[in-house]
Amino acid sequence: MDLVIGIDIGGTKTKIGLVNEHGECYEKTFFRTKEYPNLDNYLDKIKSTVDELLDNFGKDANIIGCGIGAPNASSKNGTIESASNLAWKGSVPLVKLLKQRLDMPIRIMNDASAAALGEMLFGGAKNMTDFIVITLGTGFGAGIVANGQLIDGFDGFAGELGHVDMTIGDGRLTGLGVKGGLEAYVSATGLKRTVMYMQSKYLVDSRFRDIAYNDLHGEDITQAAEEGDEIALKAFDYTARIMAQALANFTAFTQPEAFILMGGLTNSGKWIMTPLEKYFNGFLLDVYKGKVKLLHSAMEGKTAAICGAAALIWENEKKKQV
Numbered sequence: 001m002d003l004v005i006g007i008d009i010g011g012t013k014t015k016i017g018l019v020n021e022h023g024e025c026y027e028k029t030f031f032r033t034k035e036y037p038n039l040d041n042y043l044d045k046i047k048s049t050v051d052e053l054l055d056n057f058g059k060d061a062n063i064i065g066c067g068i069g070a071p072n073a074s075s076k077n078g079t080i081e082s083a084s085n086l087a088w089k090g091s092v093p094l095v096k097l098l099k100q101r102l103d104m105p106i107r108i109m110n111d112a113s114a115a116a117l118g119e120m121l122f123g124g125a126k127n128m129t130d131f132i133v134i135t136l137g138t139g140f141g142a143g144i145v146a147n148g149q150l151i152d153g154f155d156g157f158a159g160e161l162g163h164v165d166m167t168i169g170d171g172r173l174t175g176l177g178v179k180g181g182l183e184a185y186v187s188a189t190g191l192k193r194t195v196m197y198m199q200s201k202y203l204v205d206s207r208f209r210d211i212a213y214n215d216l217h218g219e220d221i222t223q224a225a226e227e228g229d230e231i232a233l234k235a236f237d238y239t240a241r242i243m244a245q246a247l248a249n250f251t252a253f254t255q256p257e258a259f260i261l262m263g264g265l266t267n268s269g270k271w272i273m274t275p276l277e278k279y280f281n282g283f284l285l286d287v288y289k290g291k292v293k294l295l296h297s298a299m300e301g302k303t304a305a306i307c308g309a310a311a312l313i314w315e316n317e318k319k320k321q322v
Contacts, residue, residue: 001060003061005310006025006069007068007306009070009071010085011033013033015029016050018054019310027053028053067107069115069312070083070108071086071141072110075107075109075113076156085175094108112135113144119299124297128145129145132256136266140183140187143159146256161250162174164181185243187265192221194235195208198234218264221235236268240272245279260296
């Protein structure tokens, strides 16, 4: 069976799986990225994890390549460049070093762009030529497809929409130090900061007044919204309004048929989606109103990032068959 190794490198977890041409993930596992601050030890851990997955698969597997999604990854250079949430700083030649351990074709790409390829091959964008994937996790990522082609950029860094300066009131810094940048407001981390902001602005009762910032989790905010907590509802509304304005602005770039949303913040369901849909069409130019869909990812949540990474190799294979 032909399979691709999909690797999603995150600041907290590194997820690895074996993916077939239909986007089905057979074996998957993860380990904690931060436990391997030494790059050589980290790459050795990837190699041993891949070997373990292949042993567990228990069938003949023809591994045709390895795809990697990572923050600040250059698809053109095979490097990770100064990622704010990873221990290895500077320009890290990850593809070159990993090839010393895995003798196969290896491609790397910004994780959100890899997710866009995954949606195009395996998910809800199979019949779309113009769409933007938005990843809402610790940060805000974007993968842009226009005229059926992924917009990768001159150096492989296109789509850093989370660091667009929204010139919002208090000017929060993003992970790359952009004041007033989008991801500082629209992300799981941004939502937590907004809860704290809302508590200082409104003197209403809230369960969050007895919770420290570091003890606050996205699931708590969703649960509070379901219980009618006013601070939680205001935080979601504030977040959705900023996001709606940003997506309306991005619509003017490429006029996508849809924004496809994935990541932890989307698990908040109607509490983020209902106000987002309310505000979004209000911000759109008249020529775009009613034409742009807001969709959830069609890829299975637990394996979406792995399959997106594997799509880097499967995309090349499909090109060979044309």
